[in-house]
Amino acid sequence: MPVFFGLRSFLAIALVALGALASLLMNGDAQGGLIVLVCGVAAVLVASGAHDDAPTAIVAAPAVPAAVQAPQLAAVIEAIAEPLLVIADHHVEAANQGARELLGQHILGEDVRVAIRHPAAAERLMDPQDGANGGPIHLVGLGAREQRWEMRMRNLDDGRRVVHLIDRTGSYAAERMRVDFVANASHELRTPLASLLGYVETLADEAGDDPEIRGRFLKIMFGEARRMQRLIDDLISLSRIEAEKYRAPNQSVNMGDLVGQVCQELSGSPRAADVVTQIGDVPPIRGDMTQLSQLLHNVIGNAMKYGREGTPVTVTLIPDGTSMVRLTVTDEGEGIPAQHLPRLTERFYRVDSGRSRSLGGTGLGLAIVKHVVERHRGRLDISSVVGKGTAVTILLPLQSVS
Ligand code: ADP
DSSP states (O other): OOOOSOHHHHHHHHHHHHHHHHHHHHHOOHHHHHHHHHHHHHHHHHHHHHHOSSOOSOOOOOOOOOOOOOOOHHHHHHTOSSOEEEEETTEEEEEOHHHHHHHOGGGTTSBHHHHSOOHHHHHHHHOTTHHHHOOOEEEESSSSTTOEEEEEEEEOTTSOEEEEEEEOHHHHHHHHHHHHHHHHHHHHHHHHHHHHHHHHHHHHSGGGGOHHHHHHHHHHHHHHHHHHHHHHHHHHHHHHHHHTTTSOOOEEEOHHHHHHHHHHHGGGSTTGGGEEEEEOOOOOEEEOHHHHHHHHHHHHHHHHHHBOTTSOEEEEEEEETTTEEEEEEEOOBSOOOGGGGGGTTSTTOOSSHHHHHHTTOOSOHHHHHHHHHHHTTOEEEEEEETTTEEEEEEEEEOOOOO
16 A cells, blocks of 8 residues: 555644644634644644655655566477477477478477487487486487587476487597597697607617717707707697687787798708798787797798799788788799698698698698787688699788877
8 A cells, every 4th residue: 555654744743733623622613623724733743744754755655576478398499409309209309490401401300310310319319217317418410420419308297308409529529629629739749759768779889989980879869859949849839829829919010020030040941042022011919929920830831842943932912902011922842732721720730741840840830820820810822733832821900100
């Protein structure tokens, strides 16, 4: 019930009314009694406006919450993106869009073993106890051949079962990549290490007394140790770049100067004389100086390594529209067959492993380049013509430096 006055206000008005009645009875003065009553009530109302404990304004009663409409089961499962089925008596009673896309539009009403054509799934789906205590099962080959699904089941109180399919293809691929990476890195490190140990053992024997053999072996050992060092340096760089993936680089980098500096640093290598640079007028970019230097080392270094002796390596740097700079490094080497191009930026992927190793390659150079380009929100393109040569193009956003 709405509350108009506080309790004290009500008592005060009652007293005023009593006073007015007494005045009327004692004096027989109806007008006087009425005036007393009206003034008294007004005084009480004014006085109670600010001081009453109870609220003086009309307080609206809390609105009755609108009844929550229970959505239909079909609407609920349709709102879930992952494939979901409701099974009754081993038949598909309901299936959301995700399930229909994966298993076919015809599955409604079908025997669940026909709907989910998978032997492992069928066995579990026919076991009445499974939804109560069975763990998830993994299905390969449902939908596309490479896809991997996790199937979970729950028994409802009324005997129906909810089957939930979760796409694990991405996480499986990431896990595979991680396992492969560790295996590859261990293998790459173990090979020079085994070689080093072999030479150390031989030197410890009589062979170590021969100065000629000792000198030759020490040179090989130095090469193997350097190979391990390059590999470890590249592994550390890669993990640093990955760790900083989501941190935008914030240095002002003059790419023209950096290209000059890297070419200078590479000037000790055998093919340095063949590098021709064409640097246009490009404004500084917002970047990470160390990582961009490494990118240039890897791309220009590759062109020098895999380019044909005596042919030029060309490095051009020009503006690309108003918001990007374009770096192109071309060589006139053997080129790369088209089927290898999409995989070149994978860790340890090499077109010719023997050649890469003999030239001091770690197989991580282009993987590092890809990560640096991604961190700078740039683009990487590698094109190649077998027998003619390779061109690596990198676009980097200018992002005016504040
Ligand atoms: P590596 O350390 O082996 O050079 P990268 O990751 O830099 O590793 O390159 C991967 C592979 O791509 C190399 O092993 C090589 O087979 C190929 N490649 C890279 N750049 C060139 C190029 N300019 N010309 C021909 N092949 C190249």
